[in-house]
Amino acid sequence: MMISLKSTKRVLPPGNSSPTEVRNGSSRLLYGLSAFISIGALLFGYDQGVMGVIVADSRWLHLMQPRNSWVTGAVVSLYDIGCFIGAFSTGFLSDSLGRERLISFATIIFTIGAIIQAASFSVAQMAVGRVILGYGVGACAAGVPLYLSEIAPAKLRGRLIGIEQMVLNFGEMVAFWANYGLSYLSSNDWWRIPIAIQILPAIILGVGCFFLVMPSPRWLAMQDRRDEAYEALIRLHGTDQAIIEMDMLNQTLDAEKLQGSKSWADMFKSPYVRLTFLAMMLQSFQQITGTNSILYYTPTLFKKGGISDVHMANLATGGVGIVLFVTSFVPIFYFDRLGRRTWLKIGTVGMMCAMIGITVLQWHAEKFPGSKGNYVIVAFPYLFYVCFNISWGVAAWVYPSEIFSNNMRAKGNALGTCANWISCYIVAQISPVVVDAINWGLYIIYAGICCLAYLFVQFMLVETKGVSLEEMSLRFGLEVAEDMEDDNDKPNVEMNEIKP
Numbered sequence: 203m204m205i206s207l208k209s210t211k212r213v214l215p216p217g218n219s220s221p222t223e224v225r226n227g228s229s230r231l232l233y234g235l236s237a238f239i240s241i242g243a244l245l246f247g248y249d250q251g252v253m254g255v256i257v258a259d260s261r262w263l264h265l266m267q268p269r270n271s272w273v274t275g276a277v278v279s280l281y282d283i284g285c286f287i288g289a290f291s292t293g294f295l296s297d298s299l300g301r302e303r304l305i306s307f308a309t310i311i312f313t314i315g316a317i318i319q320a321a322s323f324s325v326a327q328m329a330v331g332r333v334i335l336g337y338g339v340g341a342c343a344a345g346v347p348l349y350l351s352e353i354a355p356a357k358l359r360g361r362l363i364g365i366e367q368m369v370l371n372f373g374e375m376v377a378f379w380a381n382y383g384l385s386y387l388s389s390n391d392w393w394r395i396p397i398a399i400q401i402l403p404a405i406i407l408g409v410g411c412f413f414l415v416m417p418s419p420r421w422l423a424m425q426d427r428r429d430e431a432y433e434a435l436i437r438l439h440g441t442d443q444a445i446i447e448m449d450m451l452n453q454t455l456d457a458e459k460l461q462g463s464k465s466w467a468d469m470f471k472s473p474y475v476r477l478t479f480l481a482m483m484l485q486s487f488q489q490i491t492g493t494n495s496i497l498y499y500t501p502t503l504f505k506k507g508g509i510s511d512v513h514m515a516n517l518a519t520g521g522v523g524i525v526l527f528v529t530s531f532v533p534i535f536y537f538d539r540l541g542r543r544t545w546l547k548i549g550t551v552g553m554m555c556a557m558i559g560i561t562v563l564q565w566h567a568e569k570f571p572g573s574k575g576n577y578v579i580v581a582f583p584y585l586f587y588v589c590f591n592i593s594w595g596v597a598a599w600v601y602p603s604e605i606f607s608n609n610m611r612a613k614g615n616a617l618g619t620c621a622n623w624i625s626c627y628i629v630a631q632i633s634p635v636v637v638d639a640i641n642w643g644l645y646i647i648y649a650g651i652c653c654l655a656y657l658f659v660q661f662m663l664v665e666t667k668g669v670s671l672e673e674m675s676l677r678f679g680l681e682v683a684e685d686m687e688d689d690n691d692k693p694n695v696e697m698n699e700i701k702p
Contacts, residue, residue, distance in 0.1 A: 207307055209300030209417045213430040213437075227440035232353065235415065236362045239349055240369040241407040242305055242342035245312060245400060247373025249339055250497075251523065252396050253278055253332075255381040261390045266325050273325060275634070280329050282627035284315075284336020285343065286620055292344040293466070293616035297424070301349040302415040305342060309408030312338025313401050320398040338404070344619035348612060351603035352418040355439055356670040357538055363600045364533035371530045371591070374497075375523035382520060420608055420671065423451050450672040451608075458609045469613055473680050477610075480663065481602035481618030487655040488598035489625035491553055492648035493590055495633045496583050497522070503560065504579065518580050525584045529591040541667035542597045546659045549593020554652035556586035557645045564642035598622070604666055605674050 219225070256262050257274050268274045288308065296304040315335025322328040350362045380396045387395075419434035431451065435444035469478045496503065500519040537545060563579035570576070602618030603611070636644045669677050 207299050207303050207412075209303045209421070211417055213416055213422065213427075213434045215433050215436075224441045225436055227436070227438050227443065232358075232362075232438050233365070235353060236350055236365050237369070238407070238410055239302070239305065239346055239415065240366040241403050241410075242308070242346040243366045243370035244373040244403055245309075245407070246339050246343050247370035248377045248400050248403075249281075249335065249373075251374040251377030252381060252400070253281070255378070255385065256393045256396070259385060259393060262393050265323065265390065266328065268325050275630070277325060277329050277332060279627055279630045281332040281336040281339070282623050282630065284333040284338075285340030286336075286623040286627070288337035288340025288342075289344040289619035289623055290340075290616055291337075292341050292348070292619070293613040295341070296345055296348060296612045296616075297421075301345060301352065301418045301421050302411040305345045305349070306408045306411035308338045308341035308345060309404045309411070310338075311335075312342070312404045313408070316397060316401045316404065320394045320401075340619065340623060343622075344616050347599040347603040348615050349418055351600070351671065352420040352611075353434075353438055355443070356668050359604055360537035360542070360596060360600055360667070361534055363603070364530070364537050364596050366599070367591070367596050368527070368530035368534060371523070371526040371595075375527045378520050378523045420451070420611075423455055424608055428452065447670065447672070450670060454608060454672045454675075458607060461609075464610045464613065466613060469610065469617060474606075474610065474614075477605050477678065477680075478614060478617055481605065481614055482621035483658060484598050484601050484663075485618045485622035486625040487651075487658060488594045489622055489629055491550070491590075491594065491652050491655055492557060492586070492629075492645070493594070494626055495629050495644070495648070496586060500583055503564075503583065521580075522583055522587060526587050526591055529588045530595070532592045533596040537592075537596055537600075538667060541665050542601060543659055543663050543665050545593045546597050546663070547593075547656060549589040550652050550656045550659065552589030553586050553594075554649050554656075556582045556589065557649040557652060559585070561642050561645040561649070564645070568642075601663075601666065604669075604671060605678065607675055607680075608671070611671075 215221075257278055263274075268277070288311070292304055295307065299307060312335055315331045315333070315338060318331030318334060319328055322331060346366055347363050350366060351359055354362045377396065380399065384392050384395050416434055416437070417430075419431040419438070422428070422431035422434060428448070432444060432448045435447050438444075439447065464474070468474060500522055504514075504518055533545075559582035560579060563576060563582065566573070567576045567579070598618075603615045606614035633644065636647070664678055666674065666677065674680075
């Protein structure tokens with residue numbers, strides 16, 4: 203299957219064009235590809251939002267009859283295991299098949315998992331479907347930003363992955379409101395509908411990636427199809443920019459050939475381990491600062507904050523999805539203006555304040571149950587997600603997909619995404635236990651982790667705004683390190699002192 207799936211789609215100049223003709227890049231093609239590929243993020247967001255309500259529904263519980271709440275939680279969290287495996291597999295499949303064909307393959311696995319879940323009559327069936335579908339989601343979660351980073355101009359990488367984040371949030375919002383509406387159906391099998399709905403966009407994405415989507419120019423160049431890579435860059439960025447980018451890409455690829463291919467072990471050796479560490483820590487902090495802990499347990503959070511009306515708590519939870527979607531437009535227009543580090547620091551401070559606010563309001567609800575002031579707690583999860591969406595929601599996917607060289611990018615991005623899913627799984631398992639033990643003390647812990655995340659950004663991240671993919675090694679000082687390590691007789695590289 204791998205051989206038949208490998209991208210063989212040719213990227214050739216128009217028949218009536220001259221080799222010396224200066225052509226303009228197509229913004230319509232660039233943004234069209236970005237929006238279409240981001241359907242992979244729609245699948246990610248939709249499935250992330252769809253299962254929480256289903257596993258809490260009495261009709262689903264009556265049919266599946268899980269032995270205890272641990273089994274119910276396992277059905278949800280096994281998905282993270284599948285996501286981890288899917289993300290890891292992109293480290294080699296995206297290099298061998300092609301970026302867009304990897305996504306096409308992922309949608310096949312995703313569809314199989316969705317069908318198994320929608321047709322399930324037992325917890326075991328549902329668990330198998332969750333793992334299989336998780337593989338598809340994990341592969342898409344890693345593959346989509348990888349493709350986008352390789353087609354984007356340096357000045358627009360944040361914007362294109364901002365589009366992906368917007369589509370992901372749209373999927374989460376649709377999932378909640380679809381569940382909310384369909385749960386009013388009298389049928390005991392209502393939950394099969396929202397699970398089955400996601401099959402359609404998966405098929406559309408898979409077919410489109412296989413037959414229509416252009417291969418990444420960086421992948422084409424790595425396959426020694428450099429004339430096609432040049433044509434792809436012309437279509438996306440125009441002739442003038444394509445000449446500059448192709449010259450840099452040729453130099454980079456020639457240097458990488460002299461170094462040889464990079465193994466998984468090389469990702470943890472000097473000097474590359476620094477990049478691997480940054481990618482994995484950034485993705486881990488995205489999760490352990492509390493985003494999914496709030497998302498999964500928002501109704502419980504509101505209840506402990508004094509909102510006893512179930513209908514009101516559910517509506518307030520649905521409002522989180524709307525806030526996520528609306529604020530996701532901010533990075534599309536502004537993320538590339540301020541830079542990764544600035545947005546991360548702004549967002550982290552806001553997230554920390556939100557966690558402190560949740561702590562104070564839950565403490566207040568314990569002391570003063572029934573107080574109207576307890577309803578203020580609704581504002582703080584909203585504040586958290588506004589700040590998260592403009593910072594970690596985008597930066598954690600942009601950074602790992604842009605900092606590695608061509609021959610390491612797929613593996614480095616895969617390792618970063620794997621760290622995200624490991625952290626997500628750990629948070630999902632630990633959060634309920636910690637809440638039972640120390641109640642609102644969990645949010646004090648999250649506030650402390652936000653402080654650590656701020657220090658990580660301040661002292662360890664290097665700013666990458668506006669830096670081309672081929673210049674990243676120079677930006678991080680890796681070209682000098684490689685020269686010293688290999689003892690090559692290359693010309694000296696003069697560099698300004700690199701500052702974060």
